[in-house]
Amino acid sequence: MRDACYSPLVVQTAVDLANTLRPIKGEDALETVEQLRDFLDDHPAAEPPSSAANQGTGLRHLTRADLAEVRALRETVREVLERANADAVEAAALINDGLRRSRATPVLRHEDGRWWTEVTSDTDRCSAHLAATTLSALASVIATLGPARLGVCAGPTCRATFVDLSRNGSKQYCTRTCSHRASVAAYRSRRSPR
Numbered sequence: 001m002r003d004a005c006y007s008p009l010v011v012q013t014a015v016d017l018a019n020t021l022r023p024i025k026g027e028d029a030l031e032t033v034e035q036l037r038d039f040l041d042d043h044p045a046a047e048p049p050s051s052a053a054n055q056g057t058g059l060r061h062l063t064r065a066d067l068a069e070v071r072a073l074r075e076t077v078r079e080v081l082e083r084a085n086a087d088a089v090e091a092a093a094l095i096n097d098g099l100r101r102s103r104a105t106p107v108l109r110h111e112d113g114r115w116w117t118e119v120t121s122d123t124d125r126c127s128a129h130l131a132a133t134t135l136s137a138l139a140s141v142i143a144t145l146g147p148a149r150l151g152v153c154a155g156p157t158c159r160a161t162f163v164d165l166s167r168n169g170s171k172q173y174c175t176r177t178c179s180h181r182a183s184v185a186a187y188r189s190r191r192s193p194r
Helices: 008-018 033-042 049-054 064-083 088-101 126-145 176-191
Strands: 104-111 114-121 150-152 161-163
Touching: 008 033, 008 064, 008 126, 008 161, 033 064, 064 088, 064 126, 064 150, 064 161, 088 126, 104 126, 114 126, 126 150
Parallel strands: none
Antiparallel strands: 104 114, 150 161
């Protein structure tokens, strides 16, 4: 995570991780090691630097234990996104606990005449690196924009999570699709005979 601030790419990785579970639909996109491998292939920010050579090649060695650890992390990330707006103190406690468990460490880096901090884990386990990067990104969003920027879709049939990085911070829905559905439902409700 660069500049001791949130990286939109890592923030999106956190949201995507949480949204691999769709509780209302009963869908889980992280049930197998292969699905975990696909998730990591699609999210290069989720990889430890030592495995950068394996990104996109499917050569990384992942086990059922890795899958279980990432699924546990997903629960933490999802809980942070769901609770931050209503109980920021509890969300902060979840983040801090997750960062401690992942052995997250801030590292000062210099490249191309520029300095930045990056939060990493001192282990090469994919779950630890994923926890360090995603949880520190969510912590930075809370610290810079406030806990109300993390949320759950207001759509009645959707529990997808989101992080609002917009200028005005008024996001209520995870996607335009959910927003459109709500608009159509409200319009139909107003137009229906009583």
